[in-house]
Amino acid sequence: MVMKKRPLNDEQIADAKRLKALYNAKKKELGLSQAIVADHLGVVQSAVNSLLNAINALNVHNATSFARLLRVSVNDFSPSLAKEIASMYETIELYPSTLSPLDTLSTQEKQLLEIFNDLPKKEQDKFVKEISARKNELDQLYEEMKAVKEKRAS
Template identity: 45%
Template sequence: MKNPEKAPAKKRALSAEELAECAALNAIYKAKKKSLGISQEKIAMEGLKANSQSAASHYLTGRNALNIEAAAVFARYLQVPVSDFSERLAREIKGISRSSESNVEGAQQPGAYYRYPVISWVSAGSWAEAVEPYPAGVSDRYEYSEYNSKGPAFWLEVKGDSMTSPVGTSIAQGSLILVDTEVEATPGKLVVAKLPDSNEATFKKLVSDGGRLYLKPLNPGYPTEVFDENCRIVGVVVQATQKFHY
């Protein structure tokens, strides 16, 4: 005797709180999508790693209840804290952060996220002379950070190994560095500068010795350069992230 086919399980109805969360999220999305240049498809494909736009739509329209993972993705793309649309999930995330051990010092609840363009080293060098740092079409790639910049900021992908050090601070080739153009450049900080004999920017540590400023690579195999009146500081590096490729 054949077993009767099981009827598909009936989908759970969302609670009033869950529906309110989705509605709040949808309102934020509608208010910010144009200025941020985002779409449901982008959030679904890139953030939620789904196969279609409907994955994002189902959360926004209240078809699916929000969970921690989805909430974090939407918060990142909309550049808002999770608590702006779900106090419930914000509390859960905070509880997980407190109870779980992490090898990343200072791990915090996902808060507001900010979007910055990834530009070329030539564009960064040109910025030093530009009146408008971000002309139309400056970049078709953007990355997110929890860092709220003081001024115009952008990402650069590190080239070469001049900032790779065998000890202490080391920034490997392929890392992304976030450059804030309004942070004060003082000795000891990592900076992006424009040298007079190059059309590209350069990434070095600003140091002082004997009353003079120098641009020093972290890799001892590269030479230190004098920072004179013809050099310009483009910005200070405030964050570095390493992307792993397998």
């Protein structure tokens, strides 16, 4: 069964016309071509042509990519997609993460971080080197003990 593509509505056609006018007005100044836009969007050049000529409808991803490339607001060519993007943004702000990365640290980790941050940069670098060397020593000792244990078990 072949599915027919749904035709664009008047608003989508108007969006494409406004976008095409902006593209044509700015492409020379910004050094853009449909091939460059296609590469930025991750599509082929004919897909860009289809968007500019109202064959295919713009979506949020394509609209924001075009806006960045043309250095304009999505609202300049698609008020409806700009409204959709704003609505998406609002949902992000409605439920912000209240958990700071520091909230996941133990008391000891916080104390260590506080001490480390109070050190001068040179001492911080020295501390990292020393602690890394000590960790390597302990890793090596563990491997040696593990080998001895495995040898005894066999």
